[in-house]
Every structure is written in structure tokens, then in C-alpha cells.
Amino acid sequence: MNQKIKSFIYLDEYKMYSISSQIFEGLTEHITNSSSKINEEMEKQKAEKGSGRMFADIISKETSTVEKKVLYDNAYKLFEKKLFEENRVLSIDSINFNEEIEKIEEYNFIKVTGKMLFNDIETIKDILEKFNEIGESFAYLNGLERKQALEALIPKLNTQDQQKAKNDLKKISNIKQYAKDKNFYREPKFLESLKCMLDFGYKNQFELRITLPESQKEKVFSANLNRNHLREEESLLIKKYSRFPEKDFVIFGIITQHQKEKKDIEKKEKTYKSMKEALVDAIFEFSKMEELFIGKLDNEIIIDPIAVYQEI
Numbered sequence: 001m002n003q004k005i006k007s008f009i010y011l012d013e014y015k016m017y018s019i020s021s022q023i024f025e026g027l028t029e030h031i032t033n034s035s036s037k038i039n040e041e042m043e044k045q046k047a048e049k050g051s052g053r054m055f056a057d058i059i060s061k062e063t064s065t066v067e068k069k070v071l072y073d074n075a076y077k078l079f080e081k082k083l084f085e086e087n088r089v090l091s092i093d094s095i096n097f098n099e100e101i102e103k104i105e106e107y108n109f110i111k112v113t114g115k116m117l118f119n120d121i122e123t124i125k126d127i128l129e130k131f132n133e134i135g136e137s138f139a140y141l142n143g144l145e146r147k148q149a150l151e152a153l154i155p156k157l158n159t160q161d162q163q164k165a166k167n168d169l170k171k172i173s174n175i176k177q178y179a180k181d182k183n184f185y186r187e188p189k190f191l192e193s194l195k196c197m198l199d200f201g202y203k204n205q206f207e208l209r210i211t212l213p214e215s216q217k218e219k220v221f222s223a224n225l226n227r228n229h230l231r232e233e234e235s236l237l238i239k240k241y242s243r244f245p246e247k248d249f250v251i252f253g254i255i256t257q258h259q260k261e262k263k264d265i266e267k268k269e270k271t272y273k274s275m276k277e278a279l280v281d282a283i284f285e286f287s288k289m290e291e292l293f294i295g296k297l298d299n300e301i302i303i304d305p306i307a308v309y310q311e312i
Contacts, residue, residue: 006073009237009249010308012229013072019306020079076307080252083109090255092221093248097212101219104258110303112210112221113311116249118241119207120234121198128195135184136175142182143172206234208251208308220297223251223305250309257302 083089090107092100094114104110127134150169154162172178179185210221227234241247296302 004311006309007312008309009231010225010229011072011076012306015306016076016079094213108254110255112251113248114210114212116245117209118238118243119209121202122204125195125198128191131191132185135179139179139182139184140175143178147172210251220300221303222300223253223303225305247310250311251303251305252307253303253305256304257296
């Protein structure tokens with residue numbers, strides 16, 4: 001059976017190398033040797049005549065990008081393989097979910113495969129900021145043809161029908177009201193408040209979610225990505241795959257939170273002996289508000305992502 005090819009959209013190279021250098025004896029050396037082999041092959045290709053030499057010349061122009069990606073992808077293949085050989089990874093999908101989810105306490109690494117959701121807070125904030133402007137533009141374009149048709153029709157109508165047509169024309173010409181009627185407009189204060197809450201609670205997070213399985217026992221597997229480790233820009237990824245991709249994706253990473261319930265820290269009334277104590281207490285109160293935004297859901301498992309890819 002042919003080994004599946006990984007098409008990466010995200011790879012945290014630093015985290016991968018950091019873990020491999022600490023845990024897996026010989027793996028770092030293997031990766032280094034692989035890197036040397038790649039360089040040797042390229043040098044050999046350059047020395048040969050014909051199309052091979054032309055190919056090497058093309059690659060050399062972008063050598064820093066090409067070599068790094070080749071090396072990282074190969075290193076990740078070795079990294080994941082070694083983790084599975086050591087039985088360190090909990091692998092979950094829609095088929096084995098019910099059996100495997102019970103073992104989550106036994107593992108630190110997890111591979112989740114399923115239908116994914118892209119949740120880009122930065123894009124949502126942009127939409128909120130321009131929602132009414134976009135809505136009014138859409139309402140204008142949506143009503144333009146009808147408006148032009150009414151303007152041409154009114155002179156041909158009798159008095160009674162003219163009045164009705166004029167009322168319709170007046171309604172379409174009031175772009176803001178027309179946008180409201182079509183649900184393309186929201187109160188500015190509402191949009192401003194919503195954007196403020198997103199700014200406070202989520203900053204510019206780029207989150208991925210996989211929900212397994214589609215039942216009452218479902219679990220939400222979520223991972224916040226570092227945009228610097230994306231292989232392509234967020235907008236391009238969403239255009240390629242849509243916000244709800246049709247095919248399965250894999251999130252591979254470290255399980256950071258999975259407990260069903262979070263224990264509340266008991267807070268006792270007290271007098272402060274120093275400003276430092278008062279500040280710590282103020283931070284405690286702030287953290288309770290912060291939990292409303294970033295707190296884990298009861299059925300949520302949070303992953304620190306190392307890689308996100310499709311298996312093809």
C-alpha cells in the first residue's frame with residue numbers, strides 16, 4: 001500500500017525540532033544527514049548537463065525557500081513516524097472516536113482527523129467594521145435594476161398606479177432603510193460593541209476546529225495557529241478550501257486542556273499588606289472576565305498545534 005502524502009498548510013518547525021532534539025535519540029542526527037544528502041544531490045544535479053542542470057539552476061534561485069520546505073517536510077515525516085513507533089500518539093477520527101477518546105488521559109500527543117472549520121477572528125473583525133458600508137453597497141446594487149425599471153415605468157402609469165410605484169421607488173432610493181429591510185444593516189453601536197469584545201477576548205486569533213462525532217457525545221478539538229507558520233496566507237487558504245473544507249484535515253499537536261470541569265479557585269476576603277497583593281487580587285478578578293472569552297467549553301479539547309495537513 002502506498003504511503004499517504006502530506007499536503008501541509010501549517011508546520012511549526014521550531015516546536016518540531018525542539019521536541020525531537022529532547023526526546024528522540026538519533027533523530028536530529030538523521031535529519032541533519034538528510035539535509036546534507038539533499039545538498040549533495042543538488043550539487044550533483046548542477047554538475048550534470050542537459051535538463052537536469054537547468055532544473056538545478058531554477059531551484060538554486062530560490063534555494064533558501066525550497067531547501068527549507070523540503071527539509072522540514074521530510075523531518076516532520078520522521079518526527080511523526082517516531083512518535084507513533086513509540087506509541088506516544090492518540091489517533092482519533094470519526095470511525096474510532098468512541099473507543100479511543102476514553103484513552104485521552106494516557107497520551108500527550110494527538111492526531112485528529114475530520115471536517116475542519118477555519119475561524120479567523122481578524123477577518124470577522126474586518127467584516128464587522130465594514131458591515132454597514134458593505135450592506136448599503138449590496139442593497140444599492142441589489143435594488144438598482146428595480147429602481148431603473150420603476151423610473152422608466154412611472155410616466156406610463158395612471159395616477160393611482162403612479163403613486164404606488166413612486167412609493168416603491170422612494171423606499172428603494174432610501175439605501176439605509178432598504179439595507180435594514182434586507183438585513184444588510186445593523187445598529188453601529190451593536191457592531192462597535194461586538195468588535196470591542198472580539199478585540200478584548202480573541203485579539204487576532206486564527207483558530208481551527210474539528211468536531212467529532214456528529215452526536216450528543218461530540219467533542220470539539222480546537223487549535224490556535226501561529227500565523228507565522230502558515231504555508232500560505234489565511235485569505236488564500238479560505239478561498240482554496242472554503243471556511244468549511246469539504247475534505248478531511250489532520251491536526252497534530254500536544255493536548256493542553258481536556259478536563260470536563262475546571263475547579264474554581266476559592267477566593268477569600270482579606271486586607272492587603274502591600275500594593276503587590278492588591279494587584280495580584282485585581283488580576284484574579286480580571287481573569288474571571290477573561291474566562292468568558294477564552295475559557296474552555298465543557299466538551300472542548302484544546303491542542304497546541306505542531307502541524308495541520310491533508311493526507312492525499
